[in-house]
Amino acid sequence: MPAPRYDLHCHSTASDGTLSPSAVVRRAATRGVDVLALTDHDETAGLAEAAAEARRTGVRFVPGIELSVTWSHQTIHVVGLGIDPENPGLLAGTARLRAFRDWRAGEIAARLAKHGIDGALEGARRHSKGAILSRTHFAHFLVETGHAKDVRQVFRRFLVHGKPGHVAGEWASLEEGVGWITGAGGLAVIAHPARYRLSATRLRQLLGAFRELGGIGLEVVSGSHSPDDNLRMALLARRFDLLASAGSDFHGPENPWYELGRLPELPPGCRPVWQSVAWQQATGALPAERAS
Numbered sequence: 001m002p003a004p005r006y007d008l009h010c011h012s013t014a015s016d017g018t019l020s021p022s023a024v025v026r027r028a029a030t031r032g033v034d035v036l037a038l039t040d041h042d043e044t045a046g047l048a049e050a051a052a053e054a055r056r057t058g059v060r061f062v063p064g065i066e067l068s069v070t071w072s073h074q075t076i077h078v079v080g081l082g083i084d085p086e087n088p089g090l091l092a093g094t095a096r097l098r099a100f101r102d103w104r105a106g107e108i109a110a111r112l113a114k115h116g117i118d119g120a121l122e123g124a125r126r127h128s129k130g131a132i133l134s135r136t137h138f139a140h141f142l143v144e145t146g147h148a149k150d151v152r153q154v155f156r157r158f159l160v161h162g163k164p165g166h167v168a169g170e171w172a173s174l175e176e177g178v179g180w181i182t183g184a185g186g187l188a189v190i191a192h193p194a195r196y197r198l199s200a201t202r203l204r205q206l207l208g209a210f211r212e213l214g215g216i217g218l219e220v221v222s223g224s225h226s227p228d229d230n231l232r233m234a235l236l237a238r239r240f241d242l243l244a245s246a247g248s249d250f251h252g253p254e255n256p257w258y259e260l261g262r263l264p265e266l267p268p269g270c271r272p273v274w275q276s277v278a279w280q281q282a283t284g285a286l287p288a289e290r291a292s
Helices: 023-028 047-057 089-115 122-128 133-145 151-159 174-183 201-213 227-239 276-284
Strands: 035-038 060-071 076-080 188-189 216-224 243-247
Touching: 023 035, 023 047, 023 276, 035 047, 047 060, 060 089, 060 174, 076 174, 076 243, 076 276, 089 133, 089 174, 122 133, 133 151, 174 188, 174 201, 188 201, 188 243, 188 276, 201 227, 216 227, 227 243
Parallel strands: 035 060, 188 216, 216 243
Antiparallel strands: 060 076, 076 188
C-alpha cells in the first residue's frame, strides 16, 4: 500500500488564492493528496468550508494558517498546523494583522498613484474574493492593465524593496506568531525557508530563535525550493532538531509550478512532522497514519 501523500501548505480565496476552499480540496483529491492543510495568510475563514468538502471527498483535512511575522527587519512566514480556528488569542492576533494589511493596501495604491498608476486599490479589490487584500491582488491588477507580463515580473518591478509600490511589513513578532499558533493547539513550522534573503549565519540564528520559542518544524520540501534547497533544509532541520514538513504553497492552477501534491519525498534522515507525537496530539491522527 503506498504511503499517504501530504500537502501541508496551500491557499484559497480566503486570502490570496484563486480557488474557493472547497475547490482547493477537490483539486487536492484529484491530484492524489491524502492529507491536506489549508493555510491561508492571517485568516481562518475558509477552514470550515474546506473541512466540510474534505469529509465529502475523503481527504484528511488539517486546519492551518500562515502567519506573517517580522524577525530582524525581515518578513518571515510561519505555518500553523492543527490549530483551533476559534482560539481567542489566534483570532485577536490575526485581526491585528488584517488591519495592517488594510492600511498597507491603501499605502501601496497611493505610492503606485505617485508613479502614474491610478485605480490600483479598486483594481486589486476586484481580484480579491475574501477579506484579505494582498500584494498578489495588486500584482494581478498590474498584469491586467499591462504594466507587467506576469505576477513574478510585477513583484520584481513594483513591490519589492526599492520599487514604487513597496511598503515595509510591520507584522507580529516571531514570539507572538509562534505563541498564537501553539496557544491554539497547533504546530509552528517555518514556511519555505530557502526563499528568505538571509545569509547562512542569519538563517541559523532564525532557526535557533524559532526553536527556543517553541517552534517545532521546518518546511524542508516546498514548491518554491530546488532539489538542492530541499537537501540544505533537511540538514538544517536535523541540526536544529526540527521536524520536517512539506507543502506546495499552491495558490491556483495558473501557477502550475506550485501544483497541489507535486512534491518530492522528504530527503533521507528527516523526521516527518506527520510521524510525530506532537502531530497526533494536534490533529488526532491515527497511529497507523503516523507510522506511514
